[in-house]
Amino acid sequence: MMRVAVLVSGGGSNLQAILDAKARGELPQTELCLVLSSAHGAYALERAEKAGVPSEVCSPKDYADRSAYTDAILEILQKHRIEAVVLAGFMFMLSPQFAEKYENRALNVHPALIPSFCGPGYYGLKVHEYALAAGVKVSGATVHFVTAETDAGPIIAQKAVEILEDDTPEVLQRRIMEQCEWILLPRALALLSEGKITVENGRVHIDN
Ligand code: GAR
Numbered sequence: 001m002m003r004v005a006v007l008v009s010g011g012g013s014n015l016q017a018i019l020d021a022k023a024r025g026e027l028p029q030t031e032l033c034l035v036l037s038s039a040h041g042a043y044a045l046e047r048a049e050k051a052g053v054p055s056e057v058c059s060p061k062d063y064a065d066r067s068a069y070t071d072a073i074l075e076i077l078q079k080h081r082i083e084a085v086v087l088a089g090f091m092f093m094l095s096p097q098f099a100e101k102y103e104n105r106a107l108n109v110h111p112a113l114i115p116s117f118c119g120p121g122y123y124g125l126k127v128h129e130y131a132l133a134a135g136v137k138v139s140g141a142t143v144h145f146v147t148a149e150t151d152a153g154p155i156i157a158q159k160a161v162e163i164l165e166d167d168t169p170e171v172l173q174r175r176i177m178e179q180c181e182w183i184l185l186p187r188a189l190a191l192l193s194e195g196k197i198t199v200e201n202g203r204v205h206i207d208n
Helices: 012-023 043-051 066-079 097-102 123-134 170-195
Strands: 001-008 030-038 055-057 082-088 106-110 138-145 155-162 197-200 201-205
Touching: 001 012, 012 030, 012 043, 012 170, 030 043, 030 066, 030 155, 030 170, 043 055, 043 082, 066 097, 082 170, 097 155, 106 170, 138 170, 155 170, 155 201
Parallel strands: 001 030, 001 082, 030 055, 082 106
Antiparallel strands: 106 138, 138 155, 197 201
C-alpha cells in the first residue's frame, strides 16, 4: 500500500473523486492517510472528515516566504510518512524542494490541455476564462507529475471536451471536471500506486 496525502485549497471535488474511487475499490494499493489544506474552512476538510481521513491545515499566511511554507508542508508529510502526494486544486506554488523530494511521486491535475493555458497565473476558473477568450474549440484536463516548473512535468493523462457555443467559464469548468478531471485523477493515482508508471527522458510510460 502506498501512503498518500491529498493537498487541497478549496471545494475539494477532485478529492471527492478520489474518496469515491477508493470507496468503490478502485484504489486497492492506495492508503489515503492525510488531507492537507492550505485554507481553514475549506469544504475539502468536511469531505475528509466524512470519509474518515485525517486532515491538517497549513496556511501560507503563517510563513515568511514560499520556501519556509514548503518546508512546513514537507515536515507534515514526513510526520505522516507520506510516500506520494496528489495536488488536487492546491492553489499555491511550492518551492523546488517539494518536487525534488517527491520526484515522480507527486501528481497534479490541471484544468486545461497542457501546454495550453498553464503556468504561473493559470489556476481555477481563470484557466477557463482564458480558454474561452482564445476561442479554442476544445479544452480539457491534464494529470502530470510535479516538477520545479509550474505545470511542466511529465504528462500522465489528458482528456478533451468540446467547447460549446453558450459556454461560460463556470459551465466549461464543470464539464471539464465531470468528464475529465474526476476520471483521470483517480485513475492516475491507481496506476502510480500500482507501480505502473515509469518516466524516461521526461516522458511517461504506462505499463497496463
Ligand atoms: C480544479 O479544476 C483543478 O483542476 C484546478 O482547480 C480546481 C479545484 O477544484 N486546479 C488548478 O487550477 C491548479 N493549477 P476542486 O477543489 O473542486 O478539486
